[in-house]
Amino acid sequence: xxxxxxxxxxxxxxxxxxxxxxxxxxxxxxxxxxxxxxxxxxxxxxxxxxxxxxxxxxxxxxxxxxxxxxxxxxxxxxxxxxxxxxxxxxxxxxxxxxxxxxxxxxxxxxxxxxxxxxxxxxxxxxxxxxxxxxxxxxxxxxxxxxxxxxxxxxxxxxxxxxxxxxxxxxxxxxxxxxxxxxxxxxxxxxxxxxxxxxxxxxxxxxxxxxxxxxxxxxxxxxxxxxxxxxxxxxxxxxxxxxxxxxxxxxxxxxxxxxxxxxxxxxxxxxxxxxxxxxxxxxxxxxxxxxxxxxxxxxxxxxxxxxxxxxxxxxxxxxxxxxxxxxxxxxxxxxxxxxxxxxxxxxxxxxxxxxxxxxxxxxxxxxxxxxxxxxxxxxxxxxxxxxxxxxxxxxxxxxxxxxxxxxxxxxxxxxxxxxxxxxxxxxxxxxxxxxxxx
Numbered sequence: 001x002x003x004x005x006x007x008x009x010x011x012x013x014x015x016x017x018x019x020x021x022x023x024x025x026x027x028x029x030x031x032x033x034x035x036x037x038x039x040x041x042x043x044x045x046x047x048x049x050x051x052x053x054x055x056x057x058x059x060x061x062x063x064x065x066x067x068x069x070x071x072x073x074x075x076x077x078x079x080x081x082x083x084x085x086x087x088x089x090x091x092x093x094x095x096x097x098x099x100x101x102x103x104x105x106x107x108x109x110x111x112x113x114x115x116x117x118x119x120x121x122x123x124x125x126x127x128x129x130x131x132x133x134x135x136x137x138x139x140x141x142x143x144x145x146x147x148x149x150x151x152x153x154x155x156x157x158x159x160x161x162x163x164x165x166x167x168x169x170x171x172x173x174x175x176x177x178x179x180x181x182x183x184x185x186x187x188x189x190x191x192x193x194x195x196x197x198x199x200x201x202x203x204x205x206x207x208x209x210x211x212x213x214x215x216x217x218x219x220x221x222x223x224x225x226x227x228x229x230x231x232x233x234x235x236x237x238x239x240x241x242x243x244x245x246x247x248x249x250x251x252x253x254x255x256x257x258x259x260x261x262x263x264x265x266x267x268x269x270x271x272x273x274x275x276x277x278x279x280x281x282x283x284x285x286x287x288x289x290x291x292x293x294x295x296x297x298x299x300x301x302x303x304x305x306x307x308x309x310x311x312x313x314x315x316x317x318x319x320x321x322x323x324x325x326x327x328x329x330x331x332x333x334x335x336x337x338x339x340x341x342x343x344x345x346x347x348x349x350x351x352x353x354x355x356x357x358x359x360x361x362x363x364x365x366x367x368x369x370x371x372x373x374x375x376x377x378x379x380x381x382x383x384x385x386x387x388x389x390x391x392x393x394x395x396x397x398x399x400x401x402x403x404x405x406x407x408x409x410x411x412x413x414x415x416x417x418x419x420x421x422x423x424x425x426x427x428x429x430x431x432x433x434x435x436x437x
Contacts, residue, residue: 003078011113011304013084017074019103027069028099031062063097067105070097075107085112088306110304115354117362119298121420127287130428132275140271145250148258151243158209160239162192166204167241173234174219182233190245204239212238288414291421296351303350311346353410360413367408372401375408 002018032051035058071092079086086109094105151165160166166189172182191201203215216232248254252263259267313328319342321329331339359365376395380388395401 001074001077003074003082005082005084008108010302012108012110015075015078015084015090015107015109017071017078017103017105017107019070019074021100021102024066024070024097024101024103025099027066028062031066032058035062067094067097067103070103071105071107078107084109086110087112087304110306113301113303113354115299115301115358117355117359120295120359120417123291123294123298123417123421124424125287125290125294125421126424126426127283128426128428129283130279132272132279136275137268137272140275141250141268144258144271145247145254148254149245149247151245154242154244158242160191160204160207160242162205163245164191165189165243165245166191166239167243168204168237168239170235170237173236174231179233182235186240200235203235204237207239209239209242212236287423288418291417292348292352295355295417296348299355301351301354303347303354307350308343308346311350312342315342315346356410356413359416360409363413363416365409365412365416367405367412371408372405375404 001020001023004016006014006016008014032054035054036051071094075090078084088110090107090109092105092107095103097103154164168187168189169185170183170187172179189195189201189204191204193201195201197217199217203213203217207213214234214236216234219231219233248258250264255261255264255267259270261267261270309331312331316329331343334342376391379395380391383391395404
């Protein structure tokens with residue numbers, strides 16, 4: 001068998017096959033022998049149909065079966081012999097199989113890129129850290145108190161005033177058609193709070209319970225004052241119940257009831273620590289993102305387009321743009337900015353995965369059973385006693401355990417990059433910086 005491999009790009013190969021005529025003849029004889037035993041033609045007993053009649057009636061069937069067998073056999077052999085890491089189903093283009101002649105076909109495939117794990121040491125990045133301010137702590141406490149607010153019906157009046165929490169139904173129409181996202185039934189709106197739709201709440205001031213008001217506002221995307229030629233949304237809003245919001249006082253009792261702390265001071269410190277931990281995580285993520293950016297700039301390589309498309313679909317599902325299991329969304333139909341952003345993010349994620357795989361192999365890294373069990377214990381502890389059985393069941397799957405092991409291997413490989421980098425810690429809002437080895 002003759003095999004030629006043509007590189008169409010670093011991640012796309014065209015494999016051209018030529019199967020010798022002797023091999024073709026051998027498989028065709030086997031195929032006709034099988035057909036003869038099961039063929040049934042008028043005037044002939046099973047197994048006694050002459051070869052010429054078999055060829056007349058079953059030549060296309062035999063050619064298709066033999067072609068399929070030869071393709072499957074030779075393609076699998078080529079992947080093994082040439083160590084091709086294929087990531088897509090092959091696109092097969094075959095010549096017509098002719099008895100007594102070689103059989104030729106081509107298989108176009110996408111493959112993993114060949115990556116040399118290099119240029120990963122000595123990366124220089126900044127890590128912007130910050131100390132949580134008192135106002136942030138107070139804002140967080142206020143939001144916590146707001147989350148436990150109670151609503152009390154207003155009975156001494158029926159007109160909407162600033163500060164009221166109003167139950168209403170609303171529909172937004174553009175050119176007479178409802179707009180997704182601008183419809184609601186039984187929605188609660190606090191009059192006077194910030195809104196993504198400027199002018200909406202102002203139209204409700206003074207409205208009576210049970211009253212329906214109709215008005216028009218500019219499309220939310222424009223955010224501009226009404227002007228000639230501007231597209232307006234026609235709203236129909238019905239006011240139902242009015243309520244007054246009662247926010248609990250921030251005191252020691254609140255800390256005990258809702259913060260699992262003995263005093264307000266203790267709750268304040270707990271909130272501060274949580275905010276600081278979140279700020280530290282953001283700083284760490286920014287630093288790691290900067291490292292990856294430099295790493296991929298130092299080590300440019302292409303990735304298979306099919307893998308990018310698959311990752312784009314996953315990201316769209318994660319973002320809620322598409323539901324799991326639904327038909328793939330046409331990425332070209334997305335707005336330009338969204339399409340470019342999600343495609344770039346997908347490509348970067350795949351590049352990161354490939355490079356960390358290559359680095360782990362280069363450094364001969366591995367994850368021991370002990371390391372895997374330790375992470376499983378941490379995951380179980382993080383979800384609480386009630387959900388631990390679910391975690392154990394999930395990672396009881398061989399596939400899920402393997403995915404976790406792969407993730408841990410990436411973390412270990414990336415830790416090598418971090419440890420070899422020069423990271424400058426920069427206090428945001430404070431002059432000067434200090435260097436960390």
